[in-house]
Amino acid sequence: MRGVVLHAPxxxxxxxIDDPKITAPTDAxxxxxxxxxxxxxxxxxxxxxxxxxxxxxxxxxxxxxEEVGSEVKNVKPGQFVVGSxxxxxxxxxxxxxxxxxxxxxxxxxxxxxxxxxxxLIPHAxxxxxxxxxxxxxxxxxxxxxxxxxxxxxxxxxxxxxxxPGKTVAVVGDGAVGLMAVLAAKxxxxxxxxxxxxxxxxxxxxxxxxxxxxxxxxGDDGVAKVKELTAxxxxxxxxxxxxxxxxxxxxxxxxxxxxxxxFVGVNHDVALSGExxxxxxxxxxxxxxxxxxxxxxxxxxxxxxxIDPGKVFDLTLPLEQAxxxxxxxxxxxxxxxxxxx
Amino acid sequence: MRGVVLHAPxxxxxxxIDDPKITAPTDAxxxxxxxxxxxxxxxxxxxxxxxxxxxxxxxxxxxxxEEVGSEVKNVKPGQFVVGSxxxxxxxxxxxxxxxxxxxxxxxxxxxxxxxxxxxLIPHAxxxxxxxxxxxxxxxxxxxxxxxxxxxxxxxxxxxxxxxPGKTVAVVGDGAVGLMAVLAAKxxxxxxxxxxxxxxxxxxxxxxxxxxxxxxxxGDDGVAKVKELTAxxxxxxxxxxxxxxxxxxxxxxxxxxxxxxxFVGVNHDVALSGExxxxxxxxxxxxxxxxxxxxxxxxxxxxxxxIDPGKVFDLTLPLEQAxxxxxxxxxxxxxxxxxxx
Numbered sequence: 001m002r003g004v005v006l007h008a009p010x011x012x013x014x015x016x017i018d019d020p021k022i023t024a025p026t027d028a029x030x031x032x033x034x035x036x037x038x039x040x041x042x043x044x045x046x047x048x049x050x051x052x053x054x055x056x057x058x059x060x061x062x063x064x065x066e067e068v069g070s071e072v073k074n075v076k077p078g079q080f081v082v083g084s085x086x087x088x089x090x091x092x093x094x095x096x097x098x099x100x101x102x103x104x105x106x107x108x109x110x111x112x113x114x115x116x117x118x119x120l121i122p123h124a125x126x127x128x129x130x131x132x133x134x135x136x137x138x139x140x141x142x143x144x145x146x147x148x149x150x151x152x153x154x155x156x157x158x159x160x161x162x163x164p165g166k167t168v169a170v171v172g173d174g175a176v177g178l179m180a181v182l183a184a185k186x187x188x189x190x191x192x193x194x195x196x197x198x199x200x201x202x203x204x205x206x207x208x209x210x211x212x213x214x215x216x217x218g219d220d221g222v223a224k225v226k227e228l229t230a231x232x233x234x235x236x237x238x239x240x241x242x243x244x245x246x247x248x249x250x251x252x253x254x255x256x257x258x259x260x261x262f263v264g265v266n267h268d269v270a271l272s273g274e275x276x277x278x279x280x281x282x283x284x285x286x287x288x289x290x291x292x293x294x295x296x297x298x299x300x301x302x303x304x305x306i307d308p309g310k311v312f313d314l315t316l317p318l319e320q321a322x323x324x325x326x327x328x329x330x331x332x333x334x335x336x337x338x339x340x
Numbered sequence: 341m342r343g344v345v346l347h348a349p350x351x352x353x354x355x356x357i358d359d360p361k362i363t364a365p366t367d368a369x370x371x372x373x374x375x376x377x378x379x380x381x382x383x384x385x386x387x388x389x390x391x392x393x394x395x396x397x398x399x400x401x402x403x404x405x406e407e408v409g410s411e412v413k414n415v416k417p418g419q420f421v422v423g424s425x426x427x428x429x430x431x432x433x434x435x436x437x438x439x440x441x442x443x444x445x446x447x448x449x450x451x452x453x454x455x456x457x458x459x460l461i462p463h464a465x466x467x468x469x470x471x472x473x474x475x476x477x478x479x480x481x482x483x484x485x486x487x488x489x490x491x492x493x494x495x496x497x498x499x500x501x502x503x504p505g506k507t508v509a510v511v512g513d514g515a516v517g518l519m520a521v522l523a524a525k526x527x528x529x530x531x532x533x534x535x536x537x538x539x540x541x542x543x544x545x546x547x548x549x550x551x552x553x554x555x556x557x558g559d560d561g562v563a564k565v566k567e568l569t570a571x572x573x574x575x576x577x578x579x580x581x582x583x584x585x586x587x588x589x590x591x592x593x594x595x596x597x598x599x600x601x602f603v604g605v606n607h608d609v610a611l612s613g614e615x616x617x618x619x620x621x622x623x624x625x626x627x628x629x630x631x632x633x634x635x636x637x638x639x640x641x642x643x644x645x646i647d648p649g650k651v652f653d654l655t656l657p658l659e660q661a662x663x664x665x666x667x668x669x670x671x672x673x674x675x676x677x678x679x680x
Contacts, residue, residue, distance in 0.1 A: 094597060099620060232433060271610065284620075286619070286620030
């Protein structure tokens with residue numbers, strides 16, 4: 001089959017790779033209906049994460065089950081499924097407590113690769129959720145978004161305890177940040193401040209429920225959020241970048257007793273214990289436990305109450321994946337969908 | 341009046357200082373019934389915090405109201421009161437949300453000093469809580485503990501979400517750590533792991549409700565806590581030291597989705613964003629919002645359901661305060677009570 005492989009920073013190729021094979025009785029194989037490029041795929045593409053061998057790429061996916069291992073009970077061939085970017089057993093104490101992305105048996109799908117015609121899904125029962133029926137084609141981008149970018153923005157907003165009466169600020173206007181705006185709106189936030197200096201992203205943020213736009217970054221951005229919140233800072237702040245500056249901006253934009261949900265994969269970030277101590281904010285982040293939210297997210301999409309698929313502003317055939325990486329790297333595109 | 345003043349690292353003196361005077365209509369003056377030395381007083385005593393002028397010391401206090409400003413309504417002369425180590429207005433949004441120690445008008449009592457015969461209490465209405473009547477002398481150490489060390493350990497346990505069914509680990513066997521053990525017990529924790537290598541402190545930890553003792557520090561301590569929790573780590577971890585090692589030990593001892601409450605005043609701590617991201621633990625710390633807990637803590641003490649005063653294992657007259665500092669610095673005493 002055809003699949004996307006990263007050979008070195010900047011060197012993305014679409015080439016023949018081995019078809020997946022069931023090896024564990026809990027595996028499933030799906031035929032992908034669509035895949036996409038994630039902001040976190042850009043870390044190795046940019047050489048920030050080390051690449052020491054050709055890496056199959058991708059971890060977001062929706063598709064049709066083709067084959068299941070002998071112990072798989074929750075999904076069957078022919079069903080359309082959405083899964084998390086982290087495969088999880090669904091049965092361990094950590095999964096049952098709501099943190100499947102930290103499952104004791106987890107498998108990051110980025111180690112498997114899903115920018116390809118088919119994909120092996122470990123722990124199928126704990127990882128995949130079937131849709132009520134075959135989806136209309138127009139729903140596929142939104143269902144694909146649920147696999148990571150929507151689920152991750154949603155977790156950011158949940159971790160930040162966005163809700164009624166709350167002012168929520170979102171640091172980062174990438175796809176995850178925009179999804180966090182959508183999530184905050186769905187969770188009932190009163191006011192949603194999107195931090196963005198890009199007009200097209202500002203527009204999308206407003207469509208998703210943003211009420212205010214702040215264009216400043218760093219401590220200037222903090223000052224603006226404080227201006228909008230009587231000097232105290234937001235109740236809830238979602239961090240969706242992962243750099244030293246964005247983490248500090250998020251923490252400093254939060255009022256004492258408030259909540260920071262950080263979902264940007266941190267790179268070279270060192271947080272001052274003294275600052276965290278005196279900031280007195282709640283901090284929770286990490287790889288989003290998307291599987292926890294999937295049934296609810298699929299339902300919202302199925303009922304057409306949310307349209308997260310709008311975050312894809314570039315659609316390319318899988319064969320042109322490299323252009324999707326470049327467009328996102330250069331910020332010409334928010335998020336690229338790959339058709340199969 | 342007589343009061344404790346730090347002139348330079350290691351140089352604690354008891355000397356004549358000015359009597360306090362009401363300057364704001366929200367002030368009160370109390371005559372102290374007892375004061376004490378806090379672990380955090382040791383930071384400047386040891387020179388870790390800079391001392392650039394003679395500093396009046398102390399921030400814990402109980403006593404009898406002598407005089408109140410014209411706007412004070414909640415307490416009156418003659419009442420016995422307990423107050424937080426942070427004075428707070430009690431009316432701002434941050435106070436009302438439960439974080440009086442981050443009140444927009446807060447005053448750290450360490451800037452005022454309470455190791456003295458009398459003390460000025462700013463924001464008396466928002467800061468002080470009167471006991472139901474004059475307490476028996478035997479209750480005074482416990483009521484004094486509520487002013488900071490008990491309230492701080494309690495906040496650590498609350499921030500760590502200690503409760504029924506939970507395994508709680510406490511990093512640090514100083515007075516605050518021991519109070520966190522007591523708090524975890526009161527909050528209904530199933531299992532409480534005290535990390536301590538000192539026999540007298542281990543004994544006290546067991547008296548307060550500790551069920552297991554771990555003597556190892558750092559990553560060896562982490563490994564022991566994991567051994568006791570099926571490899572996953574504790575649900576709730578209280579950090580009560582404030583160093584790089586203890587913060588890392590606390591974070592690494594917590595299972596994904598678990599909670600760290602950190603109440604050791606951080607000094608020279610840098611937390612890796614990457615590690616925090618993948619640890620996926622909730623983190624909340626800071627100066628404890630003691631005032632939030634005072635009514636409940638006073639009630640528990642008044643009803644003789646808890647005896648936090650046991651944490652004072654050295655009692656000295658105020659004039660011998662320097663010996664109290666030295667005994668705590670050298671870990672000959674857990675906590676020194678100063679009589680007046």
